[in-house]
Amino acid sequence: MSDQGVRFLLAEHCSSQDIRQCLSRIRISRIVAPVVMKRRVMDSFDWRLFRKGGVIEEIHQGSRTGTGWREIERDKLTKPLLPGAAPRFASEYPAGPLRQYMLSVLGVRALVPVVDIESHLHEIHALNEDDKTIVRIFLEHHLAGRPRTDVASFANCLLIEPIRGYRDEFRHIKRHLKRHLNLRVPARPVIWQALDVIGRAPMDYSSKLDIPLDGEIPAYVAVGRVLRQLFDTMEANEHGLINDIDPEFLHDFRVAIRRIRCVLRQLRHVLPSQATGCFLNEFGWLGRMTGTARDLDVYLLQFPDYEALLSARLCEGLLPLRRLLEQRAVREKRQLAEYLNSERYRSLKREGRRFLEQLAMGEPLALEAEKPIRCIADVRIEKMLRRVLKEGKAIDRHSPPEALHKLRKSCKKLRYLMELFRHLYPKEEMRRLIGALKRLQDNLGELQDLAVQASTLRTLSEELTTMGDAEETSRQAMETLVQYLQRRHDAVCADFAVQFRMFVSPKNRHRFKQMLAR
């Protein structure tokens, strides 16, 4: 398609007539009727599209509405425009390349409005002797605002866009306009500037932990920073959770809580014991209150996989189960929203913030609070690693499921510690070790999920039968699923020994040793 256009910043008073006049010295031109284009920039809450270099835009121009994919750097729509408003989920996009791409990038996340941009465009065409357009020039006046609020002006730009096959003409016109209109190259793309206007920075949220720490700083300062970020993550997800925007809000909320609990427990000698005990109790409550809703989300997300395992006839038998899960999920989410509006939760947040402020001021200090964080991190990671090794080695094929569950929890704690303090250690070694641990965790996680799912399915099947909602096909479908889950569980279980051996390989142990010895 056409070559890349160049965008310049323009003085505010410059009109399309000025540009045309300037152009008239070398070319004839035509002014196209001005248009107002309103764009609602959309991305997932965690900026998944932005990280890939684009965003979805819902574009309103006159009476028409369309949805397109805009590349941020080139500020250009680069995938076919879909008619109508932007669907929220990737699965709601019509079949085609955009849907495929969205499924791969967005996953189960919903699109949420990020910023509204209003662009007043005056288009000027430079023509050749056949009245053929050879270069397009756009005088752009951009305004931006938070979604569904008033917009404020932020940039006047001139976009010079070449047309394929007319490169020499483009260069000539660009040189001419640049010289006569005193054009400057903008530092950043339009969307970045629009985000500035509303006081947001791209990628200002990520569920991944990324806390730069210096190994020499006192432990209480480092732990304070870590807890503050985890608190921020927890609070950032509240809105999406209460409004049930997508399942990842609940997931990230729960992970933040688990990480907070891990910090409070594992680094308790750095923190005042009285406060730690109280917060552990309260975050434990919060974790329990969110557990069922998350389980139901997981079942519903896995439903397509369940259906893929069954014949079309048996698939229909799963409908009562799906309905039951959906009803319960709605009920649980409503209940959860009530918890998040309760005084107990509000008080937890209030007290938590106060505690963080006190910690930042360095009071009240605990036993190991002043020690360098690197020393504390070394000890905690080593201890947790030893626990993982001990628990893992004790497992054989006769071990009860509880032993695997216990190991899974220890692995999680080790992972959290490693991720929290990753900046204290050599990047590459830490990346490799986290990768190795993740593979073991995947195995243990799948084992746990399969066991819980099989048992829940049995319970739900009995419930549906008692309620009289399960016909023979439904019972058959669920029984087939339970059998599949059982078989899969056995296979994954057999793989555990291999995965554990790989994690505790001499190479990995050596890596841990080297890393912690520095």
Add this chain to the structure above:
Amino acid sequence: MKVLASYNIKGGVGKTSTAVNLAYLAAGSGARTLIWDLDPQAAASYCLRVKPGVKGGSRKLLRKKSASGGAIKGSDYENLDLLPADFSYRHFDLELHDAKHSKQRLNRVLEPLRDDYDFIFLDCPPGISLLSEAVFRAANALVIPTLPSILSLRTLQQLLAFRQEKGLQQLLPLAFLTMVDRRKKLHNQIVGARDRMGSWMLESVVPYASEVEQMAERREPVCRFLPNGRAAAAYIDLWDEIQDRIF
């Protein structure tokens, strides 16, 4: 990428109008679109205000893989490009005859453009020749503007028989009635009978309209200069129906 050839054995049936308007509509919906004007008369190039001429002519296009990309010109419309006609295209058959794998040659020319475009429209010259056979192998669908006359329908039957005989099952024939004059009894009879003709005959009908003839004068697609006219409405319906069939 979908390749759609606007084709008929007969001339003067509106192949260029069809290719230009459908390509314009496709581009307008945001699809990256190219028209290749294969007719040495260069009517599509003229309608889009692009000077005909390809460096090295048909010979270079057919023999050098990257030649097509360098010859493409952007149109006045976003997402719509043109590979212009060249007078040397009158020798296309000879060039193909001399080349190895002659019937696959067009496919090879289009191959490097596969990732650049969502739709490629081939505006074909009339007749049935080696070039036509190469078009049939390169295209996913043949869009066949057909006059509502007995002889035109007979020609269409010949074309369908040819497709069958050559084993071109991958090629979807999509015929539609064009230049329909509702004042004529025969036209009305044929329009009324089109749903009994076979699945290859589309529902959409393009009326006889002077605005289509104005395309050459205004050098713009009719869907551009008269978007609310009868002809534009007919092309919009036709494009909707074609999309339903090809996806």
